[in-house]
Amino acid sequence: MNARRLACKIVEAEAYYGPEDPASRARRGGDLRKAMYGDVGAALIYGVHGRWLLNIVAHEEGGAGAVLIRSGEPVDGLDLMRKLRGVRDPRSLTTGPGRLTEAMAIDKSLHGKPVYTGDHGLWIELGEDVPSSLVARSRRVGVSKDLPTPLRFYIKGSLYVSRR
């Protein structure tokens, strides 16, 4: 096992659509908008409130959108995560979008990289199947202008979900 590998299981995510979504960054201009229309499966990383947030570009042909990775359950490299975060409690390591990126050493340098290959330091693998009975949904967290549709998905009962 590679001591430098940092791994966690994604337990919480949110969907963001294109310009029709009032909370979407595709609504504004610039590089973020371009990225949301760009290659599906690319990491989309941007800063808010002094933190980095990890998204994966996801949309239909010709559309725009992304999935925000909000929370994870630490799997590998806990010691290094503790060092990066400066806390010991596993629940405060990767629980929350800003905490997750800090614990996993994710920053803007990984922006635009595809997450389905591992040759640049960041990748996502398929894990075990999660029965849909274990997936709960709610409205998005921290969004000032949310859609009426619940677009946050998380694993029911997981201790590593940011909000219950």
Add this chain to the structure above:
DNA sequence: CGCCAGATTGACT
């Protein structure tokens, strides 16, 4: 170049 909103967090009452 300055202003300001924001998909957050941690400290505090």
Add this chain to the structure above:
DNA sequence: GTCAATCTGGCGG
């Protein structure tokens, strides 16, 4: 529960 520090990207001048 409340509140302010944080800093990047977008946008106006």
